[in-house]
Structure formats: structure tokens, C-alpha cells
Amino acid sequence: AAMTVKLSSLFEHPNCLLSVRNRHQFLVTLLVNIATFSHGLGVGWMSPVMRDLQTDQSPLTFTVLVEQVSWIGSLVGIGSVMGNLLAGTLMDRIGRKLVMFGIAIPYTIFWCLIYFVQSVEFLYVGRLMAGMTGGACYVVLPTFIAEIADTNVRGRLGSIILLSVNTGVLVGYIVSTSVNYFAAPPFIIALPVCYFICNFLFPETPHHLIRKGKIEEAERSFRFYKSIKKDDIKAESEFEDLKFHLTKESQKDKSFDYRDFSESRSEFPKLLLTGFFAVTKPAFKAYGSAAALLICNQFSASFCITTYLSDVFAASHTTLNLSMCTIIIGVLQIVGNYVTTLLCDKYGRRILMLTSTSGAAICLLAFGCFTYYAARHDLSLIGWLPLVILSFYVFLCNIGMVGCLFVILVEVFPAKVCLGILYAICSVTSCFQIRSVAVSTFVVILSSTVFLTLKIFPICMDVWGISATMWGCSGITFACFVYFFFLLEETKGKSLLEA
Secondary structure (H helix, E strand, O other), rough: HHHHHHHHHHHOOOOOOOOOOOOOOOOOHHHHOHHHHHHHHHHHHHHHHHEEEEEEEEOOOOOOOOHHHHHHHHHHHHHHHHHHHHHHHHOOOOOOHHHHHHHHHHHHHHHHHOOOOHHHHHHHHHHHHHHHHHHHHHHHHHHHHHHOOOOHHHHHHHHHHHHHHHHHHHHHHHHHOOOOOOOOOOHHHHHHHHHHHHHHHHHOOOOHHHOOOOOOHHHHHHHHHHOOOOOOHHHHHHHHHHHHHHHHHHHOOOOHHHHHHOOOHHOOOOOEEEEEEEHHHHHHHHHHHHHHHHHHHHHOOHHHHHHHHHHHHHHHOOOOOOOOOOOOOHHHHHHHHHHHHHHHHOOHHHHHHHHHHEEEEEEHHHHHHHHHHHOOOOHHHHHHHHHHHHHHHHHHHOOOOOHHHHHHHHHHOOOOOOHHHHHHHHOOOOOEHHHHHHHHHHHHHHHHHHHHHHHHHHHHHHHHHHHHHHHHHHHHHHHHEEEEEEHHHOOOOOOOOOO
């Protein structure tokens, strides 16, 4: 009886994800993240396969050269850019839901091409399709989740995106090393089909429906996501408040108003003009923080190490089994992301980013030092050390730089601002809601740097050596730590209407 009372009080807590208020938000977040899990599974599955394609154990009947493998590895970045642009362009026009339905299509094509592969071009196009799925996910899902989630659980729900990606990566590692190349695709293809069907179970976000003038649908959607009964007066006033703010913003969007350049109307003359940009000071700071987030996420080598994990371990002079090391790293990615879901809303985003960047910089420095001395001296007695260092590194990356990336990226931008260069991109001549456009723009840049880093990382390892490459990444990560220490603001607890 005491246990029942304890569980009952736990579920009534406003911060519990399974409380009456939050349970639909949580369950829908899990359903939409079938897409991110599937994407991660594809990434993890390809990592050992790319290594095998260059050996005598290749499951394919044709030869794949090292240069071709580098294209297979990096084309996911180009596909990501395509997915970013498509999702960013369409999600405000046709809605988040329709874009989310579309995500299943390129992913299904990816696995069909993998299964019916006849030449290396099949793999090229397949990876391009996989990249499109990931790119679209990283644009539409953070916005969708942010719009359905309450402020007190938004950080935890947003961090599930990367948690599910990394869970998929781990499953992909295991499946690829345990199951025959042609045995896996027929079963994995069930995932995008399941995801597509699940999208019929929940409505469009109330934010998008209000902006499209569909007030009755928006109210039904609001009640669904907040698990509110129809006669709840408090909830009705909550919806009216949301409608008032969004309608007010929509009306302002129709006319040019210089007051929108400033965080507060009394400060509108204080504009910061830089080349093509005309932005408010708070917005300029937001762009700086977003840029630093992307730099530390990519140039800390977090994604490169995940993609080329076997090569990194081989160059580290470790004495341990490479497959075992790969799976351990996959597990620690999940643990790091899970820790983010626990701590993100409790202690805030800023402290996690500072811990992540400082710790990752130290780990990369230590890893570089080990490989430097291992190349000159016999360090076989401590051949387990590279795994330990990379384990700490991956864990620390995932509690902040990776796990909090999309949560902070959505929250860091002011609610409304004008940006000259985005006018050119979007062909608009008035102020607009910045979040979906700005997040899309920065995720496009992120995807472009994914392609860049995946192409240059093996070249850097070959030309400079693994030690110098790791030291360079350590220096960049530490520079981002310094930026975050002085300039990153805490976004925990901010309403999306004020953030």
C-alpha cells in the first residue's frame, strides 16, 4: 500500500514525464524518435561495413576502393544538407506533421538500395538518402518537440532526440558485427513503416495550427498534448494566452516594424550593423552562441570518431579487441545522453556545456599524448588506456556538446528578429518568426560541416598523424569552453514565447 501511494505521488509530480500533464508529450516524443533511432541504426550499421568493404571479407561482389569508402562515409553530410533545406522550407508552409511523414520515404529507399546493391553507386545514393532522413529529423523534430512540450520538461524531451540516435548507433554496431549483410535490411525496413503509421496517432502542434488560423483544431491539439479535459477553465485561459501571443506575433509579421530589431522597444535605435546583417545585439549574441555550438559539436571530432572509430582505435596502439571497443563506446554514448535527460532541466544547459567542453578538451589532449608516446615507446602494458580515455571523451561529449545541442539551439534565439541575409535566402521583406528559419539555417551549416569534417579527418590523420589531429581538436574545444564560460546564457525554464 505504501509503495502504491509512493508511485501515485511520483506520477502526480509536475516534473514527472509520466504525470497526467506530461504523459502524452512524452509518449509522442518516443513515437517520433523512432525516426532518429532508425537513422542512428543506419549510421552504426555502416561503420563496421565500411571497414569490411576494403578487406577480403567484403560481403559484396565488387571491389570498393579507399577513396570510394571516404565518399560513402561523407555523402551522408550532403544528404543532410538536402534534408535540412527541404524540411526547413516546408515545415512552416505545410506543417510539421507532413514533413515528419515524408522522413520515412528516403530512409526506406536507403535500405532498399543497401539490399539490392549492384555497384558502389547504389551505396552512394543510399547514404545520400540516409543523410536526408537525418537532416530533416534534426530540423523538424526539435521544433515539433519544443512546441508540444511544457517548459519544465522541454529539455528532457528534446534531449531524447540524441539519446535515440545513439541507441540506434549502438544497435547498428551490434547488428552489423553479428548479422549477415543481406539478413538485416528486410527486418530493419519495418522501422520506417512503423514510424509512418505512428504519425497518424497524434495531431499537428497547436503553435502551427494557431499561426494558420485553425483555432478549433489548435485547441483540440493543445488539450491532447497537455492531457486536459474540456471543462478545465484554467487550461482554457492557458490556451487563450498562447493564442494571444502567437496571434499578436502573426499580425506583426505582416508589417515592417523597426521596433522588432530590439529586444525591448525602448532600445530599438541600438542596432548592430555588420555587412549584410542587421540584427539586434541579443540576436547577434544568439548567432554567436549557435555558431560556437556547431563548431564545438563538429570540430571536437565527436562525429568523426564515431564514424571512423575502428580506424582511430587501430591508430591508437590499443591491445584490446576492436569490436568490443566499438560496442563499449556505443553504450557510453547512450549513458551520456541519458544523463543529459536527467540533468538538463534540473541543473541547466550551461553547466553541462561547460563540463562537456572542458572535459572533452582534456581527453583529446590526453589521447594525443598517449598516441604520440605509444608510437615511440612500448606502452602495451597500458594498451587499455585509449579505450578508457575515449570512453570518458564520448561520455563527456554526449552530456553537453551532443546531448544539449538541439535543446539550446531552439532556445537560444530571441522570439523575433530581422536578419538581412536570411531575407535573401527566404525571399521575404518583412520581419518573421526566426526560430524555424534560424534553426534550419544553422542545421544546414552543421550538416555541411559534417561532410567537411568526415572528408578531412582521415586526411588529417594521414598527413599530420593522429596525435596532432587530436591536439588540434582539443584546442578548438577548449576555445569553445572559454566562449561558453563568458558568453553563453542559461536558457533553462524559458518559455518559447520569451526565449
